[in-house]
Amino acid sequence: MSIYFRAELYCRFWRNELKNIFIVGGDGFAREVYFHLQNLAECNKEIRFGGFLGHNGYGCKVDYKDVQHLYIGEVSEYTFRDNDYCIIGAGDSILRKKIYDDIKSLGGKFWTLIAKGIYLADSFIYGEANIFIPPFYSTVNIDIGDGNLCNGNVSIGHDCKIGNFNTFLPSSCILGNVRVGDYNSIGTNAIILPKAKIGNHNIICPLSVIYKGCGNNLYMFGNPAIKIGEVK
Template identity: 30%
Template structure:
């Protein structure tokens, strides 16, 4: 009888960082490590870190009672495209969590999340699809986070914050707490630079850097 087959889509740094806790999650569910693979059309090798690497088309052909996948691609637009492609092909979104994360009360978490070691999500929080929270990131109370948002390591997202789809929050960034009924807003597709201290709303599609964070304009 065929068993489920699980995959980490992407064998670069993001995928290799997710694979160990994805594998451990399967072990906690009583499944062996040979039921999880990397999917990567451009890896150019048959195995990485003890796991087979399959092209996407070959992953779809593998005998399995069902297929589940987490998209380990840092670029959120590519992540969304691959997520939707997998769903259209009958592959189920898979959320993977390190064993030592903390998730408190009334948290709604969308499909396909990847929560790395030491992530904390407190209470009364809503998070969309394809969320990546890297090492030591935290989300405080009463936050709303959209689809395909990425937190680099060590992000501090304080309470009453709204982060819209495809935003990227850089390593070590701190977002000031908003107020009930008037959340601090990080706009759709915005980028918060590494180590930035965000004290006010960030417009959609913009990049902010520094302390306090200010708009960054690229020079020609």
């Protein structure tokens, strides 16, 4: 076998092993994800950006502004291959779950974005389709489900257990032994104190402090945070 033939076989293998990462969604957050993915790709040669995919009109071509040339069409029209993976570029928890379900139904797979400069302990367990934007601070024995978004300067303490499709907005702080359910939004500079328990579908308003926890479908505001309304 000639050296040129061996080199060609290697190049074919290498191209097939590369992970093609698609960002599904639109608007500013998808472009932020693209920025972090590009930074990561500079040091991780196993990934490359495949393009932006829209979802039911969310992520139409005009939403991508200066990178609109990277928009390749609707996710429903794309046929996924074995080495294709998706990041969900949507900040809203409910929309993220809808996109997640639709990609699953199309046979797509997910890639968790752990942006450049983030280091996780060996005891940090996470599911699929999560996004960790730097800076991100975490310690040990943390268990996070699927589809969560930690959107910059988020802190999660030891022994926390977090469910699925939660959104942690910039500078939110989750202290040790906290339990968080599903579909919650933790506002900017909000603090969840140790051993608090958060239910499902809650909105914790910015600057609020949760002492013991809250139930389901609540707007919580203040220090200490109290119920100010219900999430419909």
